[in-house]
Amino acid sequence: MARLGIFIGSVYGGAEDLAEALASSAASVDTQVYFDPTLDDFLDYKDDTVLIISSTTGQGEIPENLLPLYVALQDQFPLLPEQGFGVIAMGDSSYGEDRFCGAGRQFDALLSELGAKSLQPRLDIDAGIHFEPLEVAQDWFDQFVVQL
Incomplete structure (x- = not known):
């Protein structure tokens, strides 16, 4: 059975709600959702697949609960050639194109x-x-899960 780690960046719960709904729809996949992920949680999927679901805050920043993972990945820079990934970025284009979905883009x-x-x-x-x-x-x- 394929494994999928879903890593959430959320401020008001929208990304968390979306992640839970999507995870429950993937019956054929061993899915785990992480709201306060550590680098070790993420690296546990180095030979599997991860999905980042993140809202964007302020000036296009990563939400506080997901920022430590992003910084740890930048600092440690582990090469992940066997890892598959996808990103669902949530934002509001009225804040400007340079900020729109900034967390997901990063x-x-x-x-x-x-x-x-x-x-x-x-x-x-x-x-x-x-x-x-x-x-x-x-x-x-649904298309993403088919590829796992």
Whole structure:
């Protein structure tokens, strides 16, 4: 059975709710959701697949609960050539294009630098257009899971 670690960056719970809904829809996958992940949690999936689901805060920053993982990955810079990944980025384009989905864009770039393999292009969800992110994310996620 394929393994999937879902790592969440959330401030008000939207990304967390989305992650829980998606995880429960993946019956054929051994899925674990991490809200306060450590580097060890993440590296446990170095030969499997991870999914980053993150909202974006302030000026395009990573939420506080996910920031320590991002910093640890930058500092330790573990090469992850066997890891597959996907990113669902949540944001609001009314804050400006340079800030829109900034957390997801940063994780997407870092995981690529670490040599992980993107299983499909990042999904950017605009809260100004899609009030319910699950409506947009479910099809993307279903296609993502097929690739595991």
